[in-house]
Amino acid sequence: MEEQVCYRPIGIVHSPYKEPHGVPFQPSFGRGVEGTVEVFPEYADGLANLDGFSHITLICHFHRSVGYRLRVTTPHRTGLRGVFATRAPHRPNPIGVSTVRLLGVDGNIVHIADLDIIDGTPLLDIKPYVPVFIEPDKLNNGWLEGE
Amino acid sequence: MEEQVCYRPIGIVHSPYKEPHGVPFQPSFGRGVEGTVEVFPEYADGLANLDGFSHITLICHFHRSVGYRLRVTTPHRTGLRGVFATRAPHRPNPIGVSTVRLLGVDGNIVHIADLDIIDGTPLLDIKPYVPVFIEPDKLNNGWLEGE
Numbered sequence: 001m002e003e004q005v006c007y008r009p010i011g012i013v014h015s016p017y018k019e020p021h022g023v024p025f026q027p028s029f030g031r032g033v034e035g036t037v038e039v040f041p042e043y044a045d046g047l048a049n050l051d052g053f054s055h056i057t058l059i060c061h062f063h064r065s066v067g068y069r070l071r072v073t074t075p076h077r078t079g080l081r082g083v084f085a086t087r088a089p090h091r092p093n094p095i096g097v098s099t100v101r102l103l104g105v106d107g108n109i110v111h112i113a114d115l116d117i118i119d120g121t122p123l124l125d126i127k128p129y130v131p132v133f134i135e136p137d138k139l140n141n142g143w144l145e146g147e
Numbered sequence: 148m149e150e151q152v153c154y155r156p157i158g159i160v161h162s163p164y165k166e167p168h169g170v171p172f173q174p175s176f177g178r179g180v181e182g183t184v185e186v187f188p189e190y191a192d193g194l195a196n197l198d199g200f201s202h203i204t205l206i207c208h209f210h211r212s213v214g215y216r217l218r219v220t221t222p223h224r225t226g227l228r229g230v231f232a233t234r235a236p237h238r239p240n241p242i243g244v245s246t247v248r249l250l251g252v253d254g255n256i257v258h259i260a261d262l263d264i265i266d267g268t269p270l271l272d273i274k275p276y277v278p279v280f281i282e283p284d285k286l287n288n289g290w291l292e293g294e
Contacts, residue, residue: 142199
């Protein structure tokens with residue numbers, strides 16, 4: 001088991017959200033908000049074929065996150081919850097996973113919409129969004145239950 | 148911009164897949180396959196409330212990945228594609244994002260099914276799986292187009 005793993009950002013997210021306050025809690029709450037992902041030129045060739053997808057998943061480093069607790073409060077909810085049952089940015093490893101709408105790719109610049117990411121966030125990876133096929137009657141969202 | 152970001156694994160994935168060969172390309176192809184996530188005891192308290200979810204997303208470090216290319220071939224497909232338009236494990240930052248079925252939480256052990264993860268994979272984070280709501284007519288899967 002590695003003691004630690006280290007990554008180098010492959011780019012940076014440019015967003016109208018300059019501060020954590022006001023960033024939506026989910027990408028789906030940020031509908032219409034547009035931004036760009038600047039992929040560093042040395043990685044731009046890896047963006048080929050991405051434009052066939054309507055949505056992409058951005059893996060980011062929550063660079064404004066400092067420290068964490070294992071039980072956290074979340075917006076619109078009472079009581080403490082285990083941090084791994086939330087999307088709180090303050091986590092043992094502050095990694096964000098966010099699926100956004102892809103507007104287009106222009107060289108090393110990726111135009112995106114419906115984002116929930118703060119300006120200047122370091123980007124670690126991009127993956128195509130391919131829906132997970134789960135039969136609706138087998139899907140439980142723990143946020144909607146047992147308040 | 149950070150030069151590099153470093154994380155410490157919070158756990159390890161135990162899986163019947165001992166080698167990369169034979170691991171399904173998507174979790175949905177691994178239906179029925181069961182495994183466990185061993186969360187290191189110091190993080191176990193963060194698992195509270197996770198059992199309200201039917202599915203969870205595991206963020207892992209592809210520890211067997213060495214090196215990368217920006218254009219890659221993928222299974223069942225001809226030609227080279229940009230690595231960011233694929234889920235290939237060999238990527239600039241070898242981070243895996245996999246949504247699996249949650250069977251139950253027993254202390255620091257998380258029982259999962261439908262996995263596509265190799266045995267011994269270091270775990271960086273767990274998030275609840277909350278579906279992304281995308282209107283079907285606005286969704287494009289670039290893997291299914293323009294071979």
